[in-house]
Amino acid sequence: MEITLDPGYIRGILSAEHSAAQQDLQHFGPIEALARSQIRHDERLRSAPGSGTLACRAGCAWCCYFTVDVRAVEVFRILERVEHAFSALQLARLREEVTANAAALRELDDLDRMRRNVKCPFLDEARCTIYEVRPQTCRNYHATSALGCQASYENPYDLDIDPEFAPYVYQAGGAHVDAFTRALKEAGYDTDVYELNAALEAALSDPQARARFEAKDKPFIGLAGRDVPPEFDESD
Numbered sequence: 001m002e003i004t005l006d007p008g009y010i011r012g013i014l015s016a017e018h019s020a021a022q023q024d025l026q027h028f029g030p031i032e033a034l035a036r037s038q039i040r041h042d043e044r045l046r047s048a049p050g051s052g053t054l055a056c057r058a059g060c061a062w063c064c065y066f067t068v069d070v071r072a073v074e075v076f077r078i079l080e081r082v083e084h085a086f087s088a089l090q091l092a093r094l095r096e097e098v099t100a101n102a103a104a105l106r107e108l109d110d111l112d113r114m115r116r117n118v119k120c121p122f123l124d125e126a127r128c129t130i131y132e133v134r135p136q137t138c139r140n141y142h143a144t145s146a147l148g149c150q151a152s153y154e155n156p157y158d159l160d161i162d163p164e165f166a167p168y169v170y171q172a173g174g175a176h177v178d179a180f181t182r183a184l185k186e187a188g189y190d191t192d193v194y195e196l197n198a199a200l201e202a203a204l205s206d207p208q209a210r211a212r213f214e215a216k217d218k219p220f221i222g223l224a225g226r227d228v229p230p231e232f233d234e235s236d
C-alpha cells in the first residue's frame, strides 16, 4: 500500500522521542529507558489519526506466525518480565519452543524466513503472553482489515499480499522506533536486529549476555545481527 508521508508529523515524533529517550538512557539505563519509551509508543499509536480504523483485536493472531525482528534491548526487557511472571512450567515450554523455532529458522535466508509460518513462542490460545513488553515490530504491525493478515498466513509464499494499514499509525510507529534506536545507538549500545527466536535462545543460554549488552558490547556470542538503517530521517 502506497502512502503519502507527512514530513512535519514525522519530524515532530523523531525530535520528541529522541530527546525523551536520550534523557531516559542517561538516567535509567537502556532496559528501563525502553520500558518508558514503550509507554510513549503505545500512546503515540493510540492518538495517531486513523487509529480508530484498526481491525487489530485481542484474540486475532494471524500476524503472530510471521517472522519477528528484535533488538537486544527488547530481548532483555522481555526476559525480565518472563522471569517475574512465568511459572517454571511456562519457562520450560518457552525454552523448548524457542529452541525448536530457532533450529527451524537458522538455515533460512531472510526471504525464506518470511515465507515460513512459525508460531511465536509467546502466543498461547491466540493471546500474547507478554503483551505489555511485546517487541516494537509487533507494536507497529497493524491492519485495517484482518482479511489481508489471514490471506498472508494462508499463503505464506505470496509476498505480494499487502494488508491495508493506517498511514498515520504507520508513520507514528516507524518514527518512534527510529528515534529511540538512534538515541540507543548514540549512547553506544548494540542496535543490531536479530530474529526473535535466535536472540531469545542466545540470551536464555548465556547468563552473561545482558551484562555484555549493558557494558555496550555485542551481547550474543556467535549470533550475527543486521544493522538496519532507519526508515525515516529528519529530512523526510
Ligand code: SF4
Residues within 6 Å of the ligand: 063, 064, 065, 068, 120, 121, 122, 123, 124, 127, 128, 129, 130, 131, 134, 135, 138
Ligand atoms: S510477541 Fe506477542 S504480539 Fe508479538 S508475535 Fe509474539 S505473541 Fe504475537
